[in-house]
Amino acid sequence: MGALGTETRRFSDVRRHVEGISQKMLTQTLRALERDGLVSRTVYPEVPVRVEYALTAAGLTLREPLRALELWSIEHLDDIEASNGNYDKV
Template sequence: MVTKQFSGSPEEQADLRRADSLAREIFSDVANKWALLIIEALGERTLRFGEVRSEVEGISHKMLTQNLRMLERNGLVERTVYPTVPPKVEYTLTEPGQGLRKTVDVMCEWTHRNLTHIEASRRAWLGSYGQDSG
């Protein structure tokens, strides 16, 4: 994971339309399925690595590690290491992470409200284009 240095005005860095904006990099980081699921799993709780992994069905050890590091780097997750043997590590959402969680919750609500419509549209699309069309 590479941390880039951005230059330009705050307005330029907040512009998602600019390929070189910090906002686009942040959006790319957090708008992936694993990050969204991790944020939702943490909610208002503090969880250990294994607990997060149990909550996010299908995530590999490597993907969970990468996404937790990215969320920590962006200040959305706080990682606490306790000096025990074996080491105890806990993860919790920061205040900005909680703010993002509210957006994730809205996206989940949107998905539930529109699931039937989306499923019907997919079936109709497959009927029009066939499964093997490109």
């Protein structure tokens, strides 16, 4: 959700902000988030069609908990990588 933040973005802008994701996976993820009521999708009948995504009120409430998870993962990255290495040796 960091790619959206408090801004409305077009699909291509979201994709630029999410590293390593395919167009298909981003489309599926945005559709799932829309279905869950966390992201809104607005289609503008232009040529070419313009589609914009934004966090809903419910989606905005996830920003703080997700930020805490991000900070935790950064703080524990070395431990996670060591555990991955140990697991992969088996």
